[in-house]
Amino acid sequence: MYGIRMRSHHDAMRRLKHICAEGEDKAGYLERVLGLRPSGRKILYLHVPFCNKICSFCSFHRPDAMQRRTYHAALVESIKRLSGFAYMRTPFSAVNFGGGTPTALPPEGMAAVLDAIRKYIPLEENAEFSVESSVSELTDDMLGVLRAGGVNRLSIGVQTFDEDTRRLFNRRGSGEKARERLASIVKAIPNTSIDLIYNYPGQTDDSLARDLDIIASLGLAGISFYALMIHEKTPLARRLTEAQLSAMRDLRREKELFLMIVRGLAPHGFAPMELTKLVRDGIDRYDYIRIRHSGGNCVPVGLGAGGNIENYFFRNSSLTEYVSPSLPFCPSGRVLSDRYRVIDSFAGSMQTLSADLSEYSARLGADLPAVLGGTIDRLTDAGLVTYVGGSLGFTEEGMFWGNNIIDELLGVVTEAGIAQ
Numbered sequence: 001m002y003g004i005r006m007r008s009h010h011d012a013m014r015r016l017k018h019i020c021a022e023g024e025d026k027a028g029y030l031e032r033v034l035g036l037r038p039s040g041r042k043i044l045y046l047h048v049p050f051c052n053k054i055c056s057f058c059s060f061h062r063p064d065a066m067q068r069r070t071y072h073a074a075l076v077e078s079i080k081r082l083s084g085f086a087y088m089r090t091p092f093s094a095v096n097f098g099g100g101t102p103t104a105l106p107p108e109g110m111a112a113v114l115d116a117i118r119k120y121i122p123l124e125e126n127a128e129f130s131v132e133s134s135v136s137e138l139t140d141d142m143l144g145v146l147r148a149g150g151v152n153r154l155s156i157g158v159q160t161f162d163e164d165t166r167r168l169f170n171r172r173g174s175g176e177k178a179r180e181r182l183a184s185i186v187k188a189i190p191n192t193s194i195d196l197i198y199n200y201p202g203q204t205d206d207s208l209a210r211d212l213d214i215i216a217s218l219g220l221a222g223i224s225f226y227a228l229m230i231h232e233k234t235p236l237a238r239r240l241t242e243a244q245l246s247a248m249r250d251l252r253r254e255k256e257l258f259l260m261i262v263r264g265l266a267p268h269g270f271a272p273m274e275l276t277k278l279v280r281d282g283i284d285r286y287d288y289i290r291i292r293h294s295g296g297n298c299v300p301v302g303l304g305a306g307g308n309i310e311n312y313f314f315r316n317s318s319l320t321e322y323v324s325p326s327l328p329f330c331p332s333g334r335v336l337s338d339r340y341r342v343i344d345s346f347a348g349s350m351q352t353l354s355a356d357l358s359e360y361s362a363r364l365g366a367d368l369p370a371v372l373g374g375t376i377d378r379l380t381d382a383g384l385v386t387y388v389g390g391s392l393g394f395t396e397e398g399m400f401w402g403n404n405i406i407d408e409l410l411g412v413v414t415e416a417g418i419a420q
Contacts, residue, residue, distance in 0.1 A: 001382055005251055006403040007229060009347055012410040017313070019419045020340035026312065027324045029335045033310045034085040034327075042297035043094040043288055044121060046075060046113070047305035047316070051101040052137065055159070056170040056239070059231035060100065067303075072109030074319050076116040078301045081328045083120035087309070088299070092121060094128040096288040100304075101157075103137040107145045114149025128153055128287040135181050136172040143188050153284070154185065155224070158194040161214050162207050165200055170235070179214055186219050193222040193284055198257045200228045201244040208260055216268040221284035223270070224277050225261050227254055258400045274352050275394075275402040293348025295341050311336050339364065339419055343410070350406045354393035366418045375412050379405060 049060065050068055067074075082088050095117060103110065123129070130153035131146055138156070146154075160166060161175030173181075186192050194215070198208060215223060230237050230245065247253070262272065270278040273286060274293075292298055298307030306315035314333025323331045342363045349355035361368045369376075369390070376392065379385040384398035384405060394402055413419060 002401055002404045006407055009403050009406040012407045016419055020337040022335045022337055024335040030327050034087040037090055038297050040296050041093045041291050043291050044092050045298050045300050045305050045307050046097045047302035048099040048102040049304040050104055052104045053172055056236040057234055059234050072105050072113050075113050075302055079116045079120050091124040093124050093291055094287040097131040099132055101134055102131050103133040103142055107141050111145045135178045138185055153191040154189050156194045159197045161211050182218055191221045191284055196223050196225040197228050199248055199254045212264045222279035226276055255400050275399055293352050295345030347406050354391050356391050358390040364418055371416045372412055
């Protein structure tokens with residue numbers, strides 16, 4: 001039905017941002033909302049934009065060595081400055097420490113950041129506190145620092161246990177060592193999820209089945225799974241042949257592998273929670289993503305971190321450029337309309353597999369079932385979505401095409417003038 005498979009719906013959201021930009025003065029808007037209570041739940045996102053070892057497929061920006069040596073101190077200072085605003089004094093529902101690799105910070109640097117969060121950032125009782133890492137950097141010392149700092153969830157970039165592919169990806173350690181270390185990590189922090197990459201050169205049904213068997217045996221809380229993306233000028237892109245790249249563009253094969261993951265882990269208690277996320281027996285709440293996808297507020301800290309304070313959406317492209325001396329927020333963003341946030345929430349609900357069209361019709365003042373009716377009928381006939389009792393959701397095959405479908409729905413909403 002689709003000629004290419006979209007990896008995100010961000011292009012559609014970028015188009016909507018242009019339509020929904022309010023043109024309101026950033027400083028005036030932030031001064032006003034930062035003196036108020038948040039409109040809904042809020043989360044804190046901290047970003048570490050570097051790793052100790054670079055995967056061969058990675059194209060992310062990395063700061064210079066000087067920034068790395070002083071980076072944890074910059075995070076601590078940012079946290080202190082944020083705490084001075086009334087907006088920050090109500091409890092946060094979740095904290096997510098992403099990257100890059102946050103555990104590329106030295107243990108003492110990580111401890112300083114976690115101490116600053118506990119001291120300056122109020123958290124809800126039982127708030128999710130998540131840190132991304134690699135297996136090799138979760139030493140006993142680092143695990144001790146994380147547990148002492150209140151971390152209760154881990155997301156670990158394993159990618160695969162296959163030995164040849166780990167070498168191809170420039171991953172540290174063998175698959176067997178990764179499996180053994182993960183078994184210890186799960187005992188220390190049971191709410192541990194991993195990332196899995198599929199549709200890589202040379203992957204077979206048997207090699208994927210072996211990965212799934214290991215995942216099922218470890219007692220993990222969940223997995224996020226992604227088809228390998230090839231970025232220009234990366235070591236992996238330079239290494240692969242045209243024949244290998246052509247094989248990876250076979251969407252029929254990519255879908256077979258996707259469904260093999262979803263169906264292969266289902267008997268072990270793993271169920272879809274998001275287009276690319278399976279959770280086991282509901283252990284992993286994944287609050288950071290759930291709150292972001294439901295229109296919550298995400299306060300970003302650190303170079304490269306993105307989020308929103310109410311309707312001000314921005315990404316920290318600098319740690320020294322601010323909206324104003326009294327407003328330590330990057331000026332790269334824009335103030336968007338309330339309608340944008342509702343449509344963003346609709347897209348996020350679909351990302352987490354279903355949306356109540358009657359709810360969003362009421363919030364937008366538009367008859368979404370009528371506006372989207374023709375598109376929904378066509379997608380239903382194709383076996384990609386279900387529409388029952390006003391709730392629009394995905395079939396298993398529809399999950400594979402989920403970002404294409406979300407992009408198409410947003411396109412119809414935009415064409416109908418609902419965003420304006």
